[in-house]
Amino acid sequence: MGRLLQFGVLLASTVVAVGGLLYVRDRAHSVVDYRSFVSRPVDLRHPDQLFHKLTSGDSDMLIMLGVLLLVATPIARVVFAALAFAIERDRLYVAISLFVLAVLMFGLLHGA
């Protein structure tokens, strides 16, 4: 379980780092301003849009892909914990793990 977490964080960090380098290269001469909030939402219910932008070499989307991999890491841990409890035939904790998983999926897919 520990290795899974480490692997997930390492993979996500690598993707974010590559995306970040491309981001800085693309914006070498532009100016940023985070004083005012302009929402640029990422809708997880339409992953096809994300992959469309990714294939066109969008550095922002590569960073967001890394962020999604990172978010997926603890979720994967819950899935593996559920499997481990199932192997131990611990029905109570299989149910508890699945409930946590359901809350996580609700947050990801139906948020806002």
Next chain:
Amino acid sequence: MPAPLFTLLTFAGAILAGLLGALTGLGGGVVLVPLLTLIFHVDIRYAIGASLISVIATSSGAAAAYVREGFSNVRIGMFLEVATTLGAILGAFLATRVPTRALGVSFGLVLLYSAWLGRRAHLDDGSPAKFSPWSDKLRLSGTYPNGRGGEIGYRVDRIAEGFATMFCAGTISGLLGIGSGAVKVLAMDRVMRIPFKVSTTTSNFMIGVTAAASAGIYLKRGYVDPGLAFPVMLGVLGGSLLGARILVEARVSVLRILFSLVIVALGIEMIVNSWIGKL
């Protein structure tokens, strides 16, 4: 500000935040959000979005080490994650509805409270541990290594109160984009009377899952900006790994007091600036 310079400064600031967060045991987000809002003048919604992402990275990175040592209790963690994830969803919904001024003031208050919690020494009065009859029924009882090859057994107490405190910890985490590790440890160590070492390691384990519950709502509301998330996530992760290494090697009690004062100052500044509408 030019984008490359801004990225570099944010990265350096995030390393510092991760370092301070690890040394004080409060987590990177607690230092990062005031840094971004007060010094870099970043809108608090972008700041908590970037912070939440860094919280997932550091929790998962740090938790990995503890799992192997056998301190964290997976059942206690999973059981209480029911409360923290539900709380986190509520908190993230609130974050999108509460005015930013109120967010800033709440953040400042949580900073002050965390500094106060972290300052108090852990009390172990040596009296026979009380425990709830539900500890065994819910299979929350466990053991941890005593460092001499043996195991120490423990049971948990006041499960309902601990569960409720964890719900609050989750709500704070979702509302402010921080790990709220201090409140999680409070729930396990003080309320449920779980051994301190088990509490801190299990809390670390739970922080990532809790933060993941609100991440979807943050993403959908556009709180996570790639240009800010990238230097912050990598910086805080690097800084906290460095901090964890220093913690092993050095005595940090003096540093800890010093940093707690820094946190108190940041908390007061957050409250004042939000109140007068400068944030």
